[in-house]
Amino acid sequence: MLLTKDERNKDGTLERGMAGAENDMIAENSTKHAHIIEVKGLTKVFDNGVRAVDGISFTVEEGEILGFLGPNGAGKTTTLNMLATLLRPTSGTATVNGYDILREPDGVRRSIGFVFQDPTLDNELTGRENLDFHGRIYGLKQDVRQQRINEMLEVVQLADRADNPVKTYSGGMKRRLEIARGLLHYPRVLFLDEPTLGLDPQTRRAIWERIERLNEDQNITIILTTHYTEEADHLCDRIQIIDLGKIVALDTPDRLKARLEGDVVSLTFKDQAAIAKIRPVFEGKDWIRRIDTVEGENGQATVSHMMQTMGGVPGGGSLGAMMPGMSPGGMMPGAGSSYAGGRGKMPPRVQQMQAQGLGGESSQLGGSGGPKRLNLLVDDGGHRIPEIVKLVDTVGVVLESVELHKPTLDDVFLSVTGRNIRDERGSFMESIRRRRIIQEARSQVRG
């Protein structure tokens, strides 16, 4: 393996231009039994001293869907940018499809497609022209280019709007066009940076389905970043939880959740003082296996909060009814009903949020500072609730609500990082930027 890699390196540096296709073939052969991505000690320290990515190492198998899950500012996008050769690592290295990101950036770029978080289309050009630009700059010949443009427009169902300027597209159409563009040169690896940020539930589902089909039909390896736990849960073969630039967990969604066996009983109290009083009582009970204080709901009206709640559009059911064709297999449930379709993995927490709508979470935003929620991990939670309520009564604090659910990735995230994933970490400017992306995605027609 090492030998072939070295040989290829020599090839790559000596005759870059025309040898491209040949290099790709060699790379495919040589990586057949190896990892399509290998990352070793990748680190990025920005000029302002922020250690965005802190010595991470991992490998990705060909054909895998790997998700980077973490809050904003965790280092997900920075990692992707380094793997895509857009950003130079401070130390460490990686190979993508057998090419070294430092020494063979052109090989890496030919092997990957990248769908950015921010829109990167030319709004003045038509959809077809955007794809044509991409095909040409990747050196696809005229006939191949035309055929693939038509193929990809079919894949993302934009054929009928292909000759309209992109500025007339809705947010979901733009995202689909970006995905089509990322696939036009048949990459071996597709990077998706927050592919459904700010999109409505129907469009999100539709994009999930595209991603799954691409992965299955063409065996494209997919790396995606998200801070939606339900997205990671639904799509990914493996999930890598990233926090503060480090990998804190890497496993399949099921195995991650299995780390928290049992049920989560979630208690909301009137104020922080109540938690201080009740926590020692719970800590004394051996049938409570874990106690987590939920952070990040202490009055910061964050973009992420807004998005999560808006994602569960109030009256999602009526939207689903309005656009039955958009919903793959008619899986979009009305608010509060249960998910039956998909891979059946939609966590109950999403339903709760939809049922609660905006009010449910925003009511907690303005409260007095500090966490007001406790999550207890117990066996057979349904039967424990009366006992828990009795304990709370004995201590004499006011309990506002009780919820029971199976452990979700939110709970896993909380247990490995000690923080809620919806706790914003990004700067003020970052949150403004994200808000703009979300608005852009939501706008139906622009300009």
Place this chain on the structure above:
Amino acid sequence: MVQPLSAQAIYVILLREVKLYVRARARIVASVAQSFFFLAIFGLGLGGFIGRFGGLNYLSYLAPGIIGMGLLFGSVFSGVSVVFDRQFGFLKEMLIAPVSRTSIILGKIMGGAVTASIQGVILMTVAGLMGAFTPTLALVAGALAAIGVMLLITTGFVGLGVAIGSKITDFHAFQLIATFVMWPLFMLSGVFFPIDVAPFPLQVAMFFDPLFYGVELLRGCLLGAATPLLGPLGWLIALGVLVGFSAAMVVIGTYLFSRAQV
């Protein structure tokens, strides 16, 4: 670091610039109208007061300078549009492609030069229709030579625009650049008055304005040798200054662009 060039990449980026230019009709109309007003109001109005100098009527004298104005503003704007590409994200689409940054920026510069020169040809036609040039066979050859000069001038100023665009990150800075870079370059280019009537300090400033040499060359091409300054040697000097300026701007623009963060 040697960066391999890709003709295909340069071509497709150039093609995009031309498409965007042709589609931005409002911009073309505004620019042509602006030049027309200058020619009509200054050329005919002020011209009636000034009379003739050096055997030229004022409209004829003014026309090459107004063409130069269109070239200057068009090309600097085109270069600075790397800021827009960055702001609207399209820059990332170019940078992720398996081509060198040098290819990308050369495509951008050539595209800007071509579109600004198209603008120049339109203005030249407008001025011609207004009677600024004497219609002779020599004018046809002169006009062709003028197109070559236009490409040379615009290449330099697109390079300047790219250099500026790689350094600034928002639109507000663009106002400052228009006021402190573009307007002085325009006013000092000898568009309104010949250099020999200017006081000495102004003459020095005009000698440092690359557009001055461009306008002198255009005047030479379109009006014959009836320019106050340029003899046979002057032609060569002006051409040499422009070539040097353009080459330097392309190199500086390319360098600053390749170092700029996305």
